[in-house]
Amino acid sequence: MKIVFTGGGTAGHIFPILAIIRELRKNYSDPDLDLYYFGPKSAQSDVLLSIEKVKIKTIPSGKLRRYFSLQNFVDSFKIPCGIIKAVFLLFFSAPDVVFSKGGYGSFPTVFAAHLLRVPIFVHESDAIAGLSVKMESKWAVEVFTSFEKTINLAVNKTVCVGNPIRSEVAGGSREEALKFFEIQTQKPVLFVLGGSQGAASVNNLILETFPEILKEFEIIHQTGELNYRQNTKEAHVLIADEQLRKSYHSFGFMNETQLKNAFAASSLVISRAGAGAIFEIAANKKPAILIPLPGAAQNHQARNAYAFEQYGAAEIFEEDNLKPHLFLEKLHYLFGHPNILQAMTQGSENFSRPRAGRMIANYLLEYLYRSFVPIEGR
Numbered sequence: 194m195k196i197v198f199t200g201g202g203t204a205g206h207i208f209p210i211l212a213i214i215r216e217l218r219k220n221y222s223d224p225d226l227d228l229y230y231f232g233p234k235s236a237q238s239d240v241l242l243s244i245e246k247v248k249i250k251t252i253p254s255g256k257l258r259r260y261f262s263l264q265n266f267v268d269s270f271k272i273p274c275g276i277i278k279a280v281f282l283l284f285f286s287a288p289d290v291v292f293s294k295g296g297y298g299s300f301p302t303v304f305a306a307h308l309l310r311v312p313i314f315v316h317e318s319d320a321i322a323g324l325s326v327k328m329e330s331k332w333a334v335e336v337f338t339s340f341e342k343t344i345n346l347a348v349n350k351t352v353c354v355g356n357p358i359r360s361e362v363a364g365g366s367r368e369e370a371l372k373f374f375e376i377q378t379q380k381p382v383l384f385v386l387g388g389s390q391g392a393a394s395v396n397n398l399i400l401e402t403f404p405e406i407l408k409e410f411e412i413i414h415q416t417g418e419l420n421y422r423q424n425t426k427e428a429h430v431l432i433a434d435e436q437l438r439k440s441y442h443s444f445g446f447m448n449e450t451q452l453k454n455a456f457a458a459s460s461l462v463i464s465r466a467g468a469g470a471i472f473e474i475a476a477n478k479k480p481a482i483l484i485p486l487p488g489a490a491q492n493h494q495a496r497n498a499y500a501f502e503q504y505g506a507a508e509i510f511e512e513d514n515l516k517p518h519l520f521l522e523k524l525h526y527l528f529g530h531p532n533i534l535q536a537m538t539q540g541s542e543n544f545s546r547p548r549a550g551r552m553i554a555n556y557l558l559e560y561l562y563r564s565f566v567p568i569e570g571r
Contacts, residue, residue, distance in 0.1 A: 194221070194223075194225055194226050194227065194289055194561055194562075195227040195228075195229070195286060195287065195288040195289050196217070196226075196227075196228055196229070196288060196289065196290055196291075196292060196557065197229045197230070197231055197283065197286070197288040197290075197291045197292070197302065197306075197311075198210045198213075198214070198228065198229065198230045198231075198247070198291075198292050198293075198294065199230065199231045199232050199252075199291065199292070199293050199294065199298070199299040199302040199303065200230075200232055200293065200294030200295065200296050200298060200299050201232070201233070201294070201295060201296015201297055201298040201299060201325075203235075203238075203296070204237060204238075204241075204469070205318065205467050205468070205469045206232075206294040206295065206296050206298070206299075206318075207235075207237075207238045207241055207242065207294075208241075208357075208358070208359060208469055209294055209316065209318065209356060209357040209358070209469065209549075209550070210230070210242075210292075210294055210357075211241060211242075211245060211359055212357035212358055212359045212360070212549075212550035213292070213357050213550050213553050213554050213557075214228060214245050214247065215245070215359070215360070215550070216357075216550045216551045216553075216554035216555075217554045217557070217558070219551075219554075220551075220554055220555065220558060221558060227248075228245075228246070228247045228248065229247065229248045229249075229250060229286060229288065230242050230247050230248070230249050230250070231250045231252045231279060231282065231283075231302040232251070232252055232254075232298045232299065232302070233251070233252065233253070233254050233298040234251045250282050252275045252278055252279050252282075252298070252301050252302055253271045253274050253275040253278065253301070254271055254272060254275045254297055254298045254299075254300060254301050255269065255270075255271035255272050255275075255297065272300070272301060275300075275301030275302075276301045276304050276305050278301070279301045279302045279304075279305035279306075280305040280308060280309065283302070283305050283306060283309050283311060284309060288311060289311075289312070289561055290311065290312045290313070290314060290557060290560065290561065291303060291306040291311050291312070291313050291314070292313075292314045292315075292316070292553075292557065293313065293314070293315045293316070293325075293326075293329055293333075294316055294318075295315065295316065295317055295318065295322075295323055295325050295326040295329070296323065296325055297324075297325055299325055299329065300325045300328070300329070303315070303325075303329045303332065306332075307332040312334050312560065313329065313332050313333045313334060314333060314334055314335050314336075314337070314553075314556070314557065314560075315329050315330055315333040315335075315336045315337070316336075316337040316338075316339075316357075316553065317330075317336065317337070317338050317339065317343055317346065318339050318356050318467075318468035318469065319339070319340070319343075319468050319493040319494075319496065319497055320339075320340040320342070320343060320344065320468075320493060320496035320497050320500045321343065321344040321345055321491050321492075321493050321496050322343055322344065322345035322346045323490060323491070323493070326346070327345050327346065330346055330347065330350060333350065334560065335350065335352060335556065336350045336351045336352070337351070337352050337353075337354050337549075337553055337556075338351050338352070338353045338354070339353070339354075339355055339356035339468050339472065339546075339549070340353070340468075340497070340500050341353050341500075342500070344496070352556075354546065354548075354549045354552045354553060355472060355545075355546025355547075355548075355549035355552075356468045356469060356471075356472040356546070356549055357549045357550035357553060358469070358472050358473050358476050358547065358549070358550065359449060359550075360547070360550075361449040361450075361453060362449050362452040362453050362456065362473055362476075362477075363453065363456065363473070363476040363477050363547065364453070364477075365453040365454050365456060365457030365458075365477075366457055367457050367458060369454070369457070370453075370454035370455070370456075370457035370458035371458055373454040373458075374411075374413060374442050374454065374455075374458055376411050376442075376458065378411060378440065380409060380410050380411050380440065381409075381410055381411070381460040381461070381528055382410065382411045382412075382413060382458045382459045382460055383406075383410050383411070383412050383413070383459060383460070383461055383462075383463060383524075384413045384414075384455045384456065384458070384459035384461070384462045384463070384479075385399055385412060385413070385414040385415065385462075385463045385464075386415050386455075386462055386463070386464040386465070386470055386474075387415060387416065387417055387420075387464070387465055392417065392465050392484070392486070393420060394484075394512055394515060395463065395464075395465065395484055396414075396416050396417075396420055396424050398484075398515055398517060398520060399412065399414060400424070400427050400428060400431060401517040402517045402520065402521055403428065403431040403432055403441075404431065404432050404433070404434060404437050405521065406521065406524075407432065407437040407440045407441060408437065409524075409528075410440070410524070411440045411441075411442070411458075412440065412441050412442065413442045413444075413455045413458065413459065414441065414442065414443045414444070415443075415444050415445075415446065415447050415455075416443055416444070416445060417445065417446070418445035418446045420445075421443065421444070421445035424443060425443060428441060428443065452473070456473070456474075456477035456479060457477070459479060460480075460528075460534070461479070461480055461481065461482065461524075461527065461528075461534070462474050462479045462480070462481045462482075463481070463482045463484070464481055464482075464483060464484070465483070465484060465485065465486050465494060466483045466484070466485040466486070466494040466495065466497045466498035466501070466509075467486075467494060467497070468497055471483070471497055471498075471501050472545070472546070472549075474506075474541060475501070475506065475541045475542070475544045475545035475546075476545050476547045477541075478538055478541050478542040478545065479538065479541055480506060480507065480527075480534050480537030480538050480540075480541060481501070481506065481507040481508075481537075481541070482507065482508050482509075482510060482520075482523065483498040483501065483502075483507045483508070483509050483510070484509075484510045484511075484512060484515060485497070485498045485509070485511065485512070486512075487511075487512045487513075495509075495511075501541075501544060504540040504541070504543050504544040505536055505537060505539070505540030506537050506538075506540035506541035506543075506544050507537065507540075507541075508523060508527070508537075510523070
C-alpha cells in the first residue's frame with residue numbers, strides 16, 4: 194500500500210501528518226506500507242519525517258497571493274515546475290491515494306494527482322478553509338475538517354473529525370512533570386506556547402511582566418529557536434533575583450516529552466491560536482488565554498480562537514490589547530476565581546477530539562481495503 198502525504202511544509206502541517214502516520218502503522222502491520230511526503234524543502238520537516246521512515250521528495254511551490262507582490266512573479270514559475278515534477282514522481286511511484294494537509298505547498302502534488310486520477314483526501318485544520326484546500330476540495334473523495342463549522346467548504350463533502358495530534362504530547366502526569374522541570378514551589382504554572390517558530394509579541398509580553406509575574410507563577414516558555422538566545426539574555430537582565438530565575442524555564446523548540454510534561458504541569462496555557470496548538474491544549478484538558486496572530490491569512494487564527502471560546506475553554510486577547518498590566522489583571526482574576534478555571538477546563542475537554550488521527554487513518558484503510566472498524570464517539 195502506497196500513500197503520498199503533502200502539505201505546506203510548516204510544523205502546523207507536518208505534526209498532524211505524523212499523527213496519522215503513527216496511527217496507520219498501529220492499525221496496519223504489513224510490511225508493504227510505503228509512505229511518501231511530497232512538499233517544499235524544510236529542514237525541520239525532513240528531520241521529523243525521516244524519523245518516521247517516510248520517503249521525502251521535494252516539490253517546488255509558490256504562494257497564490259491575492260495582493261501585489263514581486264514574489265508573485267517568481268512563484269508563478271515555481272507552481273507549474275512543481276506540478277510537472279509531481280506528475281513525474283506520482284506516475285512512477287503509483288500511489289494508491291494522496292493525502293493533503295493543505296497549504297500552498299500541497300497544491301502542485303494534489304493537482305498532479307487530479308490529472309493522473311489518483312484518489313485524493315484533504316484535511317483542513319482551520320475554521321476557515323485556505324485557498325489551496327478550497328481548490329483541492331473540488332477533486333477530493335473526502336474532506337476532513339477540524340471545526341464543526343468550516344467556512345468556504347461544501348458541506349456535502351466534509352467530515353468533522355478534529356485536528357490530528359500526536360498522542361505522545363498528551364496524557365502526562367502532573368507529579369512527574371513537576372519533577373521533570375524541577376519545580377519545587379507551590380506557585381501555579383503557566384505554559385507559554387508561541388508555536389514551533391515562536392511568537393515575538395507573546396515573548397515580549399512575558400519579558401515585560403518580569404519580575405512581577407514570577408513572584409506569583411512558575412513559567413514554562415517555548416520561545417521559538419530563532420528567539421531563544423535573545424530572549425534568554427533579556428530574561429537574565431530583567432530577573433535580578435536568583436531565586437526568581439529558578440521559576441522561569443525557557444526552551445527554544447520543545448520535543449514531545451517536554452511538551453507532554455509542560456502541559457501536565459501547567460494550570461493555564463498562553464498561546465497563539467493555530468489549530469494545532471488549540472487541539473493539543475484541548476487534548477490535555479487545559480484552560481487557555483489565546484492571542485491570535487494578527488494578519489494571519491483570512492484571519493483564521495481569530496476564527497479558531499473564537500470557536501474554542503464558544504466552548505468556554507479560553508479567554509481571548511487581541512494583540513492590539515496586549516498590554517502587560519491588562520494581562521496581569523486577567524491572570525489575577527482567573528486564579529482568584531478557581532470556579533472559572535474549572536469551567537474552562539471542562540470546556541476544553543468538551544471541545545477536544547483526541548481520536549482524529551485514528552479516524553483519518555481508518556478512513557484511508559477503509560477506502561483501500563474495506564477493513565474499517567468503526568470508532569465510537571469523539
